[in-house]
Amino acid sequence: MTPRERVLKALRREEPDRVPVHDGLWAETVRRWQREGLPAEIPAEDYFGYEIVGVGFDPSPMFEVKTLYKDDHVIVQTTPYGGVRKNFRTYASTPEIIDWAVKSKEDWLRIKERLRPDYTRVDWVSLRQRYQQARSENKCIVLTAAVGYDHLQSYVKSEELLVIMHDDPDWFRDMVQTHALLVLEMARMILDSGYPCDAAFLFNDMGYRNGPLFSPKMYRECILESDKMLCDFFHSRGMPVIYHTDGDVRLLIPGLIEAGIDCLQPLEAKANMDVRELKKQYGDRLAFMGNIDARKMADPDPSVIEEEIRSKFEVAMKGGGYLYHSDHSVPPSVSFEQYCRTIDLVRKYGQYG
Numbered sequence: 001m002t003p004r005e006r007v008l009k010a011l012r013r014e015e016p017d018r019v020p021v022h023d024g025l026w027a028e029t030v031r032r033w034q035r036e037g038l039p040a041e042i043p044a045e046d047y048f049g050y051e052i053v054g055v056g057f058d059p060s061p062m063f064e065v066k067t068l069y070k071d072d073h074v075i076v077q078t079t080p081y082g083g084v085r086k087n088f089r090t091y092a093s094t095p096e097i098i099d100w101a102v103k104s105k106e107d108w109l110r111i112k113e114r115l116r117p118d119y120t121r122v123d124w125v126s127l128r129q130r131y132q133q134a135r136s137e138n139k140c141i142v143l144t145a146a147v148g149y150d151h152l153q154s155y156v157k158s159e160e161l162l163v164i165m166h167d168d169p170d171w172f173r174d175m176v177q178t179h180a181l182l183v184l185e186m187a188r189m190i191l192d193s194g195y196p197c198d199a200a201f202l203f204n205d206m207g208y209r210n211g212p213l214f215s216p217k218m219y220r221e222c223i224l225e226s227d228k229m230l231c232d233f234f235h236s237r238g239m240p241v242i243y244h245t246d247g248d249v250r251l252l253i254p255g256l257i258e259a260g261i262d263c264l265q266p267l268e269a270k271a272n273m274d275v276r277e278l279k280k281q282y283g284d285r286l287a288f289m290g291n292i293d294a295r296k297m298a299d300p301d302p303s304v305i306e307e308e309i310r311s312k313f314e315v316a317m318k319g320g321g322y323l324y325h326s327d328h329s330v331p332p333s334v335s336f337e338q339y340c341r342t343i344d345l346v347r348k349y350g351q352y353g
Contacts, residue, residue, distance in 0.1 A: 003051030007052060007199070017351075017353070023326050028331075028332040031332075032332045037336050051140055055127055055142075056144040057121045057190065058080065061115055065077055072089070082155070100157050100160075102155040105168075108175060119189070142197060143187055145201075146203045147180060147226070148180075150204045150205040151203075165218060180229055188233075199240045202227075204243065206245045206246075206252060207252070208271070209270065211251065216252055219252050232260060245264070246271070247268060248272050250273065262286070264287075266329075268290075275312050276311070279321075288322050292308060302341060324346045
């Protein structure tokens with residue numbers, strides 16, 4: 001079975017030959033692994049046999065990026081979204097957000113004019129090369145895009161965005177819908193330009209460790225309509241939808257199912273998400289991707305990660321509908337040896353038949 005066939009079968013909640021494998025890695029993690037034995041000339045995704053390749057476009061208002069300050073440790077730059085961020089050179093942590101572009105509705109209206117579909121949003125040369133290589137390797141090609149609440153944090157300070165959501169839901173919905181329409185039209189442009197994709201992978205972080213950032217009611221009133229519009233479009237093109245949202249989002253799952261998502265990812269174990277419980281409750285309507293606790297990968301006792309994988313695979317892969325992924329992304333606390341062990345265990349316990 002090819003990677004493409006394997007992933008799509010799992011997304012349809014059917015049993016492939018084995019559990020598909022994909023993951024997210026911090027850049028600093030890869031640098032550590034290269035010091036510990038990962039061949040520098042082989043990308044980690046090839047070395048470990050990841051089966052999904054993403055393609056996308058620039059969804060920003062495309063403001064000019066300028067370097068304001070840099071030294072050996074940090075770099076401060078303006079962003080395509082009109083803000084200012086400070087990053088460590090290693091990009092090993094979340095950037096410090098110094099300034100945001102949207103502080104008023106008038107700011108938003110000026111930016112909204114810049115959010116129109118356009119061919120210049122796509123690096124067509126890179127897209128063609130990446131797409132053709134992935135097709136030749138029978139990988140599952142997904143069209144990626146950030147949407148909803150999470151994407152708006154590129155413009156608006158998080159706590160202010162939550163206030164807008166509560167106090168001025170019409171404005172909030174306008175921002176969400178504007179971006180959803182941009183995603184839809186850019187997806188249509190890419191798909192109709194000779195690059196049909198196998199699935200969509202949408203990103204919208206809506207939770208933290210102890211629960212969602214807003215109520216299920218707020219999701220339904222402010223975001224669900226736009227998510228459903230996108231899911232309907234992708235389904236009309238034969239593309240299942242993988243939906244990434246961090247944190248404990250259990251209360252939001254019924255709304256996400258109503259919107260039409262096919263697979264929930266990454267199921268953060270450290271935020272009380274457990275695929276064994278989710279499978280029992282929603283396995284007839286959702287596929288699941290992730291939930292393997294990266295903290296347990298880093299445990300010095302190898303039996304800890306083995307039990308994590310064995311016990312979760314035993315439930316999650318039954319009847320299909322499960323894809324391996326860490327419960328968020330793999331941090332540099334995980335050694336190369338520990339991650340190799342993890343993937344070996346995924347292969348061992350992820351076989352069907």
